[in-house]
Amino acid sequence: MINTKRLVRRLFVGGIATATVAAGLVVGVAGPASADPVGSLAGVGSDTTQDVMNGAADAIGLGVVGSWDAIDPISKAQHLVISPKRDCTFNRPNGSGQGVTAIRQSGGVTAAINAPFADEVDQPEAGCVDFARSSGDPGTNQSNSGRWVYIPFALxxxxxxxxxxxxxxxxxxxxxxxxxxxxxxxxxxxxxxxxxxxxxxxxxxxxxxxxxxxxxxxxxxxxxxxxxxxxxxxxxxxxxxxxxxxxxxxxxxxxxxxxxxxxxxxxxxxxxxxxxxxxxxxxxxxxxxxxxxxxxxxxxxxxxxxxxxxxxxxxxxxxxxxxxxxxxxxxxxxxxxxxREVYNVVEYAKVKQGDPKFDATLYSVFGPQQGLCGKSAVILSYGFALLSSSPLGHTCGAIADNLRAYAND
Structure with a gap:
């Protein structure tokens, strides 16, 4: 059942507005499920980066990516059901770890499906989550052959x-x-x-x-x-x-x-x-x-x-x-x-140029010198420092093997 509270959804795009119009996507402000974009990229997770992602959305205008806050922005309640896409409902993930769990569940990962986060009674359907905001790196889950990659965008x-x-x-x-x-x-x-x-x-x-x-x-x-x-x-x-x-x-x-x-x-x-x-x-x-x-x-x-x-x-x-x-x-x-660097987590194959699963839209938003990395003023306004250099090893949008995770997924 879709939560009827005001659901705040932020949208942004990196140089792909024309594709949005051509695809005939329905976009709108947060609210009833009918206002959610059809076919959009949906993101959940970190409290730390939700505001800067929302700021990028406001600065760029309507687009194809919806970034959902970690808790209900009106009631402040945790884990209420959200519907970021048509035919998708699931408990709102609160924080980086829960966001990563949700994207893995959305990718059909059995381990994540069998180990939901606390209060997660409604898991995302296949393809319902396209990126997870994360303020932490892969940690002990790091693997150079991992299915998922953490793409940094700020310090x-x-x-x-x-x-x-x-x-x-x-x-x-x-x-x-x-x-x-x-x-x-x-x-x-x-x-x-x-x-x-x-x-x-x-x-x-x-x-x-x-x-x-x-x-x-x-x-x-x-x-x-x-x-x-x-x-x-x-x-x-x-x-x-x-x-x-x-x-x-x-x-x-x-x-x-x-x-x-x-x-x-x-x-x-x-x-x-x-x-x-x-x-x-x-x-x-x-x-x-x-x-x-x-x-x-x-x-x-x-x-x-x-x-x-x-x-x-x-x-x-x-x-x-x-x-x-x-x-x-x-x-x-x-x-x-x-x-620390802060990241968006996506499926590696979808941002690996030449891979059969490569998603040009996803890459154009999160990849090096792409949409999000071009929003320096927004990143600075929201308190972060730029990754135009690599103080901790990576520049904005880097797609690096040492930031991949979960080899068994």
Whole structure:
């Protein structure tokens, strides 16, 4: 059954508007199923990149690709049924991991069909998902012969955020350190907190992640460590940077409600949990923070970014290019210590020129020097940095074997 709530669908095209008209596609704003485009490319997944993809849609105008938000844009509910294409209905994926699961299910992958994400009771029919937004790379699923390929289009960074700015706690949080090279054994104070659940002392204040309410043993200050919801690409990325394999009981994806951690689910890049918790600390996409500051769906709710210290060099790394931390101005600092590429995941054969399954429309949107990569102003407006160079190994639109995944699919 199709969800009758207002379903926001964004459309964009990379140099293929003529083909759209010729194909006679029906396009329209979000709403009832009849307004969905017939035969369009449909995308789902990452919270981190949904806004920049929506921005690209608005800048380019009507086209052939629909990018669906990670949660219902009106009710904010998770996993409501959506219908991005005619004769397609499925539960809306929330986050990178769920988006990748959905595209694999749409491709008939038995492993993904038999292992749905939580609350997925309606899986996509064949061909219903054409791309998945992902803020994480292939990770352990990487294979040079994989069926799917992660195509990068922008650079992001991730720092910690809290409700503190200009006070002693903010000063201390700006002094937390990280080992960028040895997450599992590194002695960064931030890694000790998240990975080990150990108390750390910064500027004379000891923070204990296993103490929820003062007074804490030894006069320590409680600190509440958050991560985004399960299935989030930022969650996976942050855990890898913290060196975490199994999440400890001192790290939470539900909010502290004054008694325990059974409050609201922690959505990535949403400052609600921090607004309601003066002891809270959470990872936050720098690009998302900048985009929201720029007026694109602001849900920071008073969340402030913090610097990190390189444990090896003792150098302070600022997430923003302006007069940070005195004033939160400027854009994403492309040399920030914790960086990542962001991607759209598609079937490799469909963007491999010369392959029998090659899809010229899909390639013209996501390939090198194609539609999305030509929208530099939009990418920058939404807080991301450009991949005109390859700071992490790839330029925008690169179709690389080392970004392929799931060889058994």
């Amino acid at each position: 992001d960074a991730v720092s910690i955020a809290s409700q503190h700015f200009g006070d002693a706690t903010a000063t201390n949080y700006n002094a937390l350190s990280i080992d960028p090279l040895n997450a599992t054994t590194g002695q960064g104070t931030l890694q000790k907190l998240y990975r080990d659940g150990a108390a750390v002392t910064v500027n004379g204040t000891t923070y204990d992640p296993q103490c929820n309410v003062a007074p804490c043993a030894g006069g320590a200050t409680p600190i509440h460590l958050y991560i985004p919801q399960n299935g989030s690409g930022t969650r996976s990325f942050w855990l890898s940077k913290m060196g975490i394999g199994t999440v400890g009981g001192w790290v939470h994806d539900h909010a502290w409600n004054g008694t325990d951690y059974t409050g609201a689910l922690v959505e990535e890049h949403d400052g609600t949990v921090l607004q309601n918790d003066a002891l809270g600390l959470a990872p936050f996409s720098v690009a998302q923070w900048v985009a929201q500051r720029n007026g694109h769906g602001d849900r920071r709710h008073g969340a402030h970014l913090h610097s990190l210290v390189n444990v090896t060099t003792s150098a302070v790394s600022n997430p923003l290019t302006g007069a940070f931390p005195t004033v939160e101005t400027g854009n994403l600092q492309s040399t920030f210590i914790v960086r």
